Amino acid sequence: MAHDHDEQLALLIDRLAFEQRAGRPADVDSAAREHPELAAELRELWAVAQFAHLARPAEPAPHAVTLSYPDAPTPTDRAEHGSAALPRDFGDFELLEEVGRGGMGVVYRARQKSLNRVVALKLVREAHLATDADRARFRTEAESAARLKHPNIVTVYDVGTAGGQAYLCMEFVDGPTLAEKVRTGGPLPPRAAAALVAVIARAVEHAHAAGILHRDLKPSNILLGGAERKADPLPLSGSDSALRATASALQPKVSDFGLAKQIDRSEGITKTGLVVGTPSYMAPEQAARRKDLTPTADVYALGAILYELLTGRPPFQAAHPVDTLLLVMEQEPVPPRHLNATVDRELELICLKCLQKPAEMRYPSAAALATDLEAYAAGQPVAAAPSGLRFFMARLFRETHHADVLENWGKLWIFHSVMIFLLCLLTQVLAWEGYKDHVWYMGFWSVGLVTWGTILWQLRKAAGPVLFVERQIAHAWAAGVCASIAMFWIEWLAQLPALTLSPAVAVAAGMVMMFKAGILSGRFYGWAALNFGASVVMPLVPQVSILLFGAVSALSFFVPGLKYYRQRKARIA
Template sequence: MMADCPNEDSLRLLLGGNRDPASDDPSDDPSDELIEHVGECEACQERLERLADVGVAEDDRLETLLGDVDLAWPTDAFGKDLSFDLDPLAEQTKPDRFQADCYDEPTLAQTQDMSSRPTVGAAKSKPKGDAFVGEFGDYELLRQIGAGGMGLVFKARQKSANRIVALKLIRPDQLSILTPERAETWKKRFRAEAQAAARLDHDHVVTIYDVGEVDGTLYFSMQFIDGPSLSSVVQKSPIENRRVAALMAKVAFAVDHAHQNGILHRDLKPQNILLRESRESSFSDAATVASSHTFDPGLHGRDSVARSPTDRRGVDRAADFSERPYVADFGLAKATDEGIASSTHTGEVMGSPSFMSPEQAQDASRCTKSSDIYSLGATLYFCLTGRPPFRSASAIETLRQVIDEDPVEPRELNRAIDADLQTITLKALSKEPSKRYPSAADLADDLNRYLRGEPILARPVGRIERSIRWCRRNPVVASLASGIALLLILVATISLLSSMRLRQHVRRESEARAEAEEFFSVSLNVIHDMVTSYASDSLEHVPQMQTARRDLLLRALSLYKRLSQSRPSNPQLWSQYARTRYRIALLHSLLGETQQAENAFADTIEVLESLIDESPGDIELKAQWARSHTMLGETLRITAADDARKHFDLGLALQTKLHRQFPANTDYKLERSRTLNNLGLLLTQTGEFSLAEVNFNAAIELLKELAEDGSIQVEDRSSFLADLARSQINLGVLLRKLPDRVKDARRSYMRAIKNLESTLTLQPDNRDRQFRLAVAEVDLGNLLLTESDGEKELALTYANDASDRFAKLIDEFPGIPIYHYESANAANSAAGALAMLGRRQQSMSRFQTAIDRLKIMTDEFPEFTETEARVHSLRGRLLGGIGFLHSQQGDWETAKEFVDQAIASQRAALLRQPKNPEIQEFLEQHLGFEKSVSERLND
């Protein structure tokens, strides 16, 4: 076994199947050791795939691997040299097109067999000067017209019959580099192809004339078709509806004939369907087959059953198109009986990825007649749209799409496609074999029904089936959306019942209206409860939940909008109607749609004011009005502080009045505490620290009262404690900014941590609380670094505890970017503590760990990393810390490099949040440090 991977020259040698033409060294031949290594090395297989470009190119052609080297094979077998010029500027003789496309694109079986890579490059080549006349047994070779993995195809003249044929030969040069077992496998496949095609006798299958062997070279001769493949025709433009239907009906009957004779093709694709111009004036039973060459006219249709007005060949008389399709290349054919041998093994994937069925993509041994029907559907799709149903940059990704995804509907790619033809195509392309046409003849019959203008038997996929398919592809979102789905069913059912009752009891209009309004109220409550659950902050910390959460909230938003279209006539429902308008605004806010949220909250306030004018005694309408103002204030807090302050003040004034009027009402107390907390954040942001502290303390007192109420349930108590901890942390952040208040800030943080630990005692599996506790520990550790030396060890302890919590969260939920960010932030705090304790080496290691975690974020969550200002700012702090450590060692040049990077990162953060004072402060610190370092360097 080779110790190291081979270089690219060796891989190219293996791909070419020959030694270097410029070398006389026999050792240049690909060795068994090289072949064995590539067979076991995934990295080398990927390199081979890139070198060979096994995907379908834009011109649907596999490029030559030999460049302008002459292909001088074979000489011994023929007794004379039949070299071909591969120069694209050679004599512009019109190329013969029989099966040229059949060998342009290797099948997946060929690309997977690395030890038998085809030497490609002779397809469509021109002879030097006049046409060659080479003797090969009973045949005179005229020119090469195709090349495949193990075979070459020549245009030839059969001397005994005096007719032009296509002669396919197995390649001894390729066989010679294989092990005896692999060589025998290819011989078996070559014989199987000839045997499979020879068993067929149909107007639209290329006829096999002769099978034999000359000087050890296997061959078979077949009907020569002077015409392009479907692939070549479609390269110019998609084929018109009726023309492609007529062509594919004939092809489908030919495939059905093969199935009736126990043959599966397994590689049906546009390249393997050849077209010949017909000289028949019309398609009739009496017409004779004629062309510029000699053909064998003694062919018969698939059966003798009359299919008027379709003849026994399966040809629609009404579709009088002038070309005749022929199915060719049975190189991957398989017998369904014991008539011929098959080399397929369980688990082997054989065929052309873009045109193979899902079951064939997983295991070629599972192929059935239905697999060929799928390939016919894929070919039909290609002819109509100009592209296959699935095609990706690599064969592996294409196979994954074939197995897991549904194709884009043809009419989305080409609006000129008839709806019935699209339905036929998609039925043939069904993922489940049982949902395809029972036989290729049934597919042909439906195509002929379409041509005759009769109703087709296939039916388009309905909404229910599409929903089922979507659920299978998106199981996580589907399961989370089941509640919404059930609600929609409930809404539809109740609406239907209401509609029926309205029709049946027209005279009972008032009763029906009451019923509808009751339904409005029930539906609103159900949606409200569901949205409250799905809008929970904790759902942000569930894998894949952001996408699912957004999807669910958008669905709820749509329902709310539908419910709000008709204003209820019953005044008792006005508050619920206003509540609907409020939830629309709140959903926009949860979805991050700031401008839409601002407009929706303003609209809600306007609606509420009109309702309050009509019903001034409705307390719930007033509470909703206050709530709307405070939420509008929170929406504007970062971008428009002055406007936000006005809305906070309006909402808080009414909330304070309602709380004092109804002191036992828990909801009023909780809403007031949240407004006080958010107003405190705004005042901290605007520098009004004293007033901010008053608001935070007021919020904390209200939340303490709620958390200490012995009558509340465990879940509510846990929620109140979490809110209390949040306000205490916000107070701690504020107190850190005030002179001589660090100890007060520390106490506030420690109380918050104690309360968060209490919530975890009540609800130990709550990941949101675990996350908030870790964040609080990081903040407290950073705070302790500003105190005396004795507190730095404690700061390190808090940072390490937080790192452990984040590591556990990342292990359980690696797909949540905020966990990675905070983990890097915790490592930064630990590195700072170690630096201040004089442990420079450990500090440098922790700084590097934090940078590595940000690198992981950049790779795995590029959008989050790019758009979040805090990520860029944290990177700046880390780089600044490393620069500081280098400066302590006197390495001023390295320190300068790192601080310059830190400044660039902070400026990048400010571009994303220009008004963030904390980022501005970090930038100023880095600039000051850079100045000091520069002075040192200039001394």
């Protein structure tokens, strides 16, 4: 059966890949509807398959605008768009040289003949290779960027087609990318880095005010113009002329709105479940393929850019993009000061606040981030310092990215809470009735828990594929069950009165809750404490000790179960 399961998944992935290679959209949602039992696993494997393309080595041209999309360019694409055919005419434009390319488009330095001006011309890959997804991203970039007028956002002049080929005519920025600046010059001085990111953040806030998320902010999408360009001066302390000179030569321009998304749209071009963006700069919720992204996703990316300007490397980077995604979702970044001793504590706090896993713990907007960065660059107090106990408690009780799997268990945990309470109630009734023989309790709990555990697991498996983290949680719960059963056997072997060691059952339940807190959500620390508390109270009330444990244990499952059951219903609705 497992072989058939894996074989079916492989066939579906192959079918989607074939559709994509043929230039047609790979409809993951349709495949998931046809095979609901494989839906969750299919989406995860398809996302991994898409990111595998990112592992191919890139060869960006000088001053390249690197576009990191899942459908990366192939050698064939490079040959078809090679610079050997340049210069050549394209409608009203003369293509002079290729300056960048990616999975969706190719960027040329071109001369617009009618106005005799140098522009950046972005073309979709050859028309016969462009998929619906390619065209959708291209239209999104055109519609989004054309609405934005800001001195630190690349200006879009024109959108159109020539010979069946769609193009985007933009301002040409004659300078390197921020990625090239860091690669060749190393980390920036802390105040210069803060001032530079503040300017970028103001530009991003302008996009947010227009209802647009960028979703792929990274150093290679920040172009650096010369000081002669009339962008706003960077706010620096007047006493630091060296920093002012450095910053004045780096006027940033945010480019590449190819992954832009309108904030007020309920559905975007990522409806298929495809993960889009660049792993090292992607917010955890974006890496988890959530559709309800907010401006804080771009705030995270701005923090990742600041981190790289301060340390010379992104906050998370692994040999393979999928490994990088896992780091983004599971690990904390190394504090910048551990990599660069010249970084001040205040700036490190600003940077790490942007990189918080829970979106609500970041700056609420790019404007708020810019304000703090400007204050730091000017030598003024910043507002990023952690707020003591509140900050600690928020981090302690936050959910991990694994918490979403609890939606699969909501209803089952409600059932489990009823069963565990009934088990404890019947046990307490036996004690009240004077049953002292260990065999009753040993048999009742051994048969009852093992039978119910088997039923519960089969119900979960029938609902769809079981994820690895669910197996981990199931093993922790099984360990608690084994400890509970062993308690009755230890009493018998040690010739102790029945139920003498019953408080140990509450201790085992608390340990399982601690494990859940570390893997799923910090809120389980509260339920762990309640179970540990019950273990202390149980010896003081021997007449109702098992019933007390049953009530506490049932609540520990019923309340989270109801929460995630409602969450699942709301998401489906």
